Amino acid sequence: MNKLSVNKKAYYDYNVIDNYTAGIQLIGSEIKPIKNGNVSIKEGYCYIRNGEVLVKGMHVSPNDKSNKYDAHDPYRERKLLLNKKEIDKLNKGVESKGMTIIPLNLFITNTGLIKLTIGLCSGKKNYDKRESIKTKDIQRDLDRRFK
Numbered sequence: 001m002n003k004l005s006v007n008k009k010a011y012y013d014y015n016v017i018d019n020y021t022a023g024i025q026l027i028g029s030e031i032k033p034i035k036n037g038n039v040s041i042k043e044g045y046c047y048i049r050n051g052e053v054l055v056k057g058m059h060v061s062p063n064d065k066s067n068k069y070d071a072h073d074p075y076r077e078r079k080l081l082l083n084k085k086e087i088d089k090l091n092k093g094v095e096s097k098g099m100t101i102i103p104l105n106l107f108i109t110n111t112g113l114i115k116l117t118i119g120l121c122s123g124k125k126n127y128d129k130r131e132s133i134k135t136k137d138i139q140r141d142l143d144r145r146f147k
Contacts, residue, residue, distance in 0.1 A: 004034060004114075005106040007041045012129065014102055014121035018093070021117050022053065023081035029072045030060045034114055039106060046080065046101035046118055048091050053080040055103055055116065080116065093120045 010016070026034070033039065038061035046055045054077045062071045082090075093099050104117045124132075 001110065002108045003105055004037050004108065005039050005041050007044070007102065007104050009042055010102045010104055010119065010121065012124075012132065014100070014119070014123055015128070016102075016104065016119040016121050017099075018089075018120040019104065019117055020082060020086055020090070020119075021115050022086075024055070024114055024116050025079040025081060026114065027072055029063055031114070033061045033063050034106070035108065041103040041106055041116075044103045046103060048087065048094065048101075051084075051087060053082055053087055053090065053101070053118075054078065055080055055118075058103065080118065090120060098122050 040059040044055055044058040046053055048054075056077050057075065058078060059074050060072070062074060090101060094101060099120060099122055102119050102121045104119045106114070106116050108114055
């Protein structure tokens with residue numbers, strides 16, 4: 001498993017309740033930039049429409065060596081490939097108050113498939129964010145002392 005992009009902002013702003021691994025429906029000109037790491041999922045979010053899960057706001061840079069007719073829209077909506085049971089669980093989770101679906105990381109499997117880990121998340125309050133910063137700092141200090 002080779003991680004291409006990690007959404008650190010998601011772990012800071014949200015409490016991740018449940019994780020799902022989904023395939024992504026891509027077009028040909030998006031594969032090479034993603035494998036080269038020219039992708040960002042920081043601004044991305046997911047939503048459910050007509051029984052399908054879509055990711056929006058994920059930026060895939062156009063390939064500089066492709067011609068202008070084969071170029072793709074960097075911010076286009078991309079369909080996520082999930083089972084019907086998983087989509088139903090996500091839909092029930094999103095219908096409850098304060099829950100959203102956020103892309104967490106993008107990776108390549110050992111067989112060469114590009115997958116996206118999404119999380120069913122609830123938003124953190126400011127005091128929760130301060131507490132997570134505090135625990136992170138304490139852990140960093142402990143790691144420094146015992147190395």
